[in-house]
Amino acid sequence: MDIDLITQILFATIKTGTPLLLIALGEVICEKSGVLNLGQEGMMLMGAVVGFMSAFATGNLGLAVFAAMAMGALMSLIFGFLVLHLGANQVATGLALTIFGTGLSAFIGSGVIGETLQGFQPIIIPVLSDIPVIGKILFTHDLLVYISFVVAAALAFIANKTRLGLTLRAVGENPHAANAIGIKVLSIRYFAIMFGGAMAGLAGAYMSLSYTPMWVENMTSGRGWIALALVVFASWRIGNIMLGAYLFGLASIMHLVLQGMGWSISPNLLAMLPYVATVVVMVIISADQFKEKLLAPRSLGKPFDPRQMA
Amino acid sequence: MIQVQARTDSSTLMQFASPIIAIALTLIFGSILFIILDKDPIQALHVLLIMPLSDAYNVGEMLVKMGPLLLCAVGLSLCYRANLWNIGAEGQLLAGALGGSAVGLLFVDSDSSLALPITLLAGIVSGMFWAALPTFLKIKFNSNLILTTIMFNYIALYLLVWAVHGPLRDPDGFGFPESAMFSDATLLPTLIESGRAHWGVVIAILAGIAAWVILSKTHLGFQIRVFGSDAPAAKYAGFSANKITWFVMLFAGALAGLAGVAEVIGPIGQLVPVVSPGYGYAAIIVAYLGRLHPIGAIAASIFLAVLYMGGDLAQIEMSIPTAVVGMFQGILLFFLLACDFFIRYRIILNKDANV
The missing domain is CATH 1.10.3470 (ABC transporter involved in vitamin B12 uptake, BtuC)
Known part of the structure; x- marks a missing residue:
């Protein structure tokens, strides 16, 4: 393989990893607050369809991204109300959100199937993009990819270096103690859930406005679920999430790599790779039970009811 | 005033009523949706x-x-x-x-x-x-x-x-x-x-x-x-x-x-x-x-x-897209989960606010 091919592969890795990065960044914040939202796939699909339809109707990509994020946050609010106020099972409610989002997105998007539009265009960053190899890989993307870099960096800072990050962790580790020192546990959890929803909406918008500028039913093809595995893989650490997202991105473009090496395998078999990779990764990381228990937010998936003090 | 109170035992009645109420709510919600869609x-x-x-x-x-x-x-x-x-x-x-x-x-x-x-x-x-x-x-x-x-x-x-x-x-x-x-x-x-x-x-x-x-x-x-x-x-x-x-x-x-x-x-x-x-x-x-x-x-x-x-x-x-089915399924599950709240809790109306 020559250097041009490697550059191309790594460039495509970033592009394919970006939706996973965006959605996993939202989910990790949500999980750090102690809430497991399995509705990622549904929120992402709603973001994708609302983003595409807004852009199609107005031609304004910025507005479309905003609408997609608002939709994701709105969807997550339904989830938040059910699990935080009605104490509904988080797993079942998350599944309901995915089933609802899958159905609703297919329903409202049925009118724009087959339509196309001009999506986000690459912005070549001057000077930086002139760095050999790395410049082409990192600095010739579109706006949403750059946003994902910025959000990842900002979240890493907030989660590890600020009081807000500490509060979030306190709520996820021990909500009763957090409540006792006056932290409004449910408010923090609402905030984290809505952030997760908005990021899922953004990831959806990336799919339908940049990655493949069109709307197809179920176009996210399980990325919301892969992102959930990614968060476990990353041990709930934001730096690891970036690494993991690009590794999974690479797994999904293996056909490019294999073609470059002169192999020919059925595209349907290669399409399984990201899912097989996810299973393999899940097995490797969870085999060490002690480590996973140590790293996961301690109250993850458990309801907190301020009416009943433990 | 309205108060939410945890039940000491989960309600058997609500266990069975919840799916029926959820279906009814889904149909009401669906009707409103169809009116919005001009059907x-x-x-x-x-x-x-x-x-x-x-x-x-x-x-x-x-x-x-x-x-x-x-x-x-x-x-x-x-x-x-x-x-x-x-x-x-x-x-x-x-x-x-x-x-x-x-x-x-x-x-x-x-x-x-x-x-x-x-x-x-x-x-x-x-x-x-x-x-x-x-x-x-x-x-x-x-x-x-x-x-x-x-x-x-x-x-x-x-x-x-x-x-x-x-x-x-x-x-x-x-x-x-x-x-x-x-x-x-x-x-x-x-x-x-x-x-x-x-x-x-x-x-x-x-x-x-x-x-x-x-x-x-x-x-x-x-x-x-x-x-x-x-x-x-x-x-x-x-x-x-x-x-x-x-x-x-x-x-x-x-x-x-x-x-x-x-x-x-x-x-x-x-x-x-x-x-x-x-x-x-x-x-x-x-x-x-x-x-x-x-x-x-x-x-x-x-x-x-x-x-x-x-x-x-x-x-x-x-000419309603078949995807409407998936949406109804999701809404139904949401309403069901919400109704199940009343298996474990009840709402009581207190006339006397001092109680």
Whole structure:
């Protein structure tokens, strides 16, 4: 393989990893607050369809991204109300959100199937993009990819270096103690859930406005679920999430790599790779039970009811 | 003023009323949605809920959809009773369709009376195998069952699509991604002369009854219930977590695999790229709506099957996209989860604010 091919592969890795990065960044914040939202796939699909339809109707990509994020946050609010106020099972409610989002997105998007539009265009960053190899890989993307870099960096800072990050962790580790020192546990959890929803909406918008500028039913093809595995893989650490997202991105473009090496395998078999990779990764990381228990937010998936003090 | 109070015991009445209230709320919500979409809500609900039951043909088609929903939901009910989040019914169904087809296609030119039972068995074993993979990973490596079963759903889908484009494609099929038609000896017999309703739905109801007997009348069923509601207590009582896990997962896999093979040798008659409109996912709702009770699942599967059938009719009659069905399913599950709040809590009205 020559250097041009490697550059191309790594460039495509970033592009394919970006939706996973965006959605996993939202989910990790949500999980750090102690809430497991399995509705990622549904929120992402709603973001994708609302983003595409807004852009199609107005031609304004910025507005479309905003609408997609608002939709994701709105969807997550339904989830938040059910699990935080009605104490509904988080797993079942998350599944309901995915089933609802899958159905609703297919329903409202049925009118724009087959339509196309001009999506986000690459912005070549001057000077930086002139760095050999790395410049082409990192600095010739579109706006949403750059946003994902910025959000990842900002979240890493907030989660590890600020009081807000500490509060979030306190709520996820021990909500009763957090409540006792006056932290409004449910408010923090609402905030984290809505952030997760908005990021899922953004990831959806990336799919339908940049990655493949069109709307197809179920176009996210399980990325919301892969992102959930990614968060476990990353041990709930934001730096690891970036690494993991690009590794999974690479797994999904293996056909490019294999073609470059002169192999020919059925595209349907290669399409399984990201899912097989996810299973393999899940097995490797969870085999060490002690480590996973140590790293996961301690109250993850458990309801907190301020009416009943433990 | 209004106050929310935790009940000391969970309400049995609400346990049964909750699904009915949830269905009513879903229909009200749906009507409002149809008004917004400028469709006549009365006509829409008539097409969605009444027309599927209006004549023999439609009832037959409804039964065709009820079979796989019920088979998958019975298995899932047992898994969820044991607190095992198996989301893999869809993949196990597809594996059953694929494995069953691979074997069934060996009998294309045969009229052997063994063709049908062997094909059915192949489907069941394939479904069990597909359930065994994530079960093994969970027991051996402690991997998250929800995520692995979902991943195996996608893997099964691409395997099936690959097979139908490759090794199982009909050599005389002009390159279409379809297998050859199964021989008559391989096909599931229909229930009545006309229509496509077949014995799958009868097997499904029998499976539901069998699961109910296992769950409520046997020691194994008792172990499943204790394990699901209080795992440490089950461990203390000496129940084997691995044995229970293997049993419910393989049972669910067998039923889902049966559902899959029954689709291809029943109403479809050949292997095609799209075997299921998401029965395995809808079965999660059936299981919940049926209160994780195998007999409840029978009633719930009728409702979901009517909704599927109504979705098809709504597209023909009123040009409403069939995706409306998936949306209704999601809303129904939301309302159900919300109504279940009242199993554990009650609302009391205090006239005297000082109390």
